[in-house]
Amino acid sequence: QLQLVESGGGSVQPGGSLRLSCAAADISLDYYVLGWFRQAPGKEREGVSCMSSSGGDTAYADSVKGRFTISRDNAKNTVYLQMNSLKPEDTAVYYCAAEIPRWQTVQAMCGIPGAWSYWGQGTQVTVSS
Numbered sequence: 001q002l003q004l005v006e007s008g009g010g011s012v013q014p015g016g017s018l019r020l021s022c023a024a025a026d027i028s029l030d031y032y033v034l035g036w037f038r039q040a041p042g043k044e045r046e047g048v049s050c051m052s053s054s055g056g057d058t059a060y061a062d063s064v065k066g067r068f069t070i071s072r073d074n075a076k077n078t079v080y081l082q083m084n085s086l087k088p089e090d091t092a093v094y095y096c097a098a099e100i101p102r103w104q105t106v107q108a109m110c111g112i113p114g115a116w117s118y119w120g121q122g123t124q125v126t127v128s129s
Contacts, residue, residue, distance in 0.1 A: 002024055002027045002032075002098055002118045003024065003025060003026070003027075003118075004022050004023070004024055004096050004097070004098060004118060004119065004120035005022065005023055005024075005025070005120055005121070006020060006021065006022045006094065006095065006096050006120040006121065006122065006123040007020070007021050007022075007023075007123060008020040008021050008123060009094060009123030009124045009125045010124075010125070010126070011126040011127075011128065012086055012125075012126070012127055013127070013128070013129050014086060014087055014088060014127055014128075014129055015085060015086065016086050016127070017082070017083060017084045017085075017086065018083045018086065018125060019080055019081070019082050019083070020036065020080065020081040020083065020094055020096075020123060020125075021078055021079075021080055022034075022036075022078065022079045022080075022081075022096030022120055023076070023077055023078045024077050024078075024098070028074075028077060029072070029074065029077050029078075029079065029098060030053065030074050031053050031100070031101070032053055032098040032099060032100060032101075032118075033050060033051070033052055033053055033098070033099050033100070033101050033102075033106060033109060034050065034051050034053075034070075034072060034079040034096065034097070034098055035047060035048075035049065035050035035051070035096065035097045035098075035099070035109070035110055035116065036048040036049050036050070036070060036079075036081045036094060036095070036096055036097075037094070037095045037096075037097060037113055037116075038090075038092035038093065038094045038095070038125075039092055039093050039095070039122075040091060040092040040093075043092075044113075045095070045113045046061065046113070047059070047061060047110035047111055047112075047113065048060070048061050048064055048068065048081070048094070048110075049061070049064065049068055049069075049070040049081060049110070050070070050106045050107075050109060050110035051070045051071075051072055051079070051106065052101070052106050053101055055071075055072055057105075057106045058070055058106065059105075059106045059107040059109075059110040061110075063089070064083075064090075067083065067084050067085045067086075068081060068082065068083050068084070069081070069082040069084075070082075079096060081094070081096075083125070086125075086127045087127060088127050088128060088129075089127075090125060090127050091125060091126050091127050091128070092124075092125060093122040093123065093124050093125075094122065094123050094124075094125050095119055095120055095121075095122045095123075096119070096120045097113075097116040097118060097119050097120070098116070098117070098118040099115065099116045099117055099118065100117070102115075
């Protein structure tokens with residue numbers, strides 16, 4: 001069973017940066033599509049950014065384009081989310097997820113949280129002055 005563990009959340013002032021990490025212990029992530037999702041209080045979980053198994057295809061929510069960057073390091077079996085220019089509306093619990101590649105595009109998969117099989121426990125990100 002694939003288990004994902006996130007780290008790197010915390011509290012930051014508006015305009016600040018954080019880098020989230022998500023690692024898998026015993027199973028290689030090389031062949032999985034990887035994604036970052038978030039859920040704010042009272043809101044549905046939404047896709048933030050996703051990346052294909054090869055790393056060659058990425059997708060971003062419009063609200064984070066130009067500010068967030070997803071990357072993966074297969075040697076470390078880890079996926080990252082670099083978050084810059086953070087805004088109060090970025091406050092949420094952030095989850096990483098993994099899924100076996102399907103016929104949908106990475107963009108499409110990123111829009112369907114229910115299509116993902118493997119989830120981390122979540123890490124809180126709070127942006128506040």
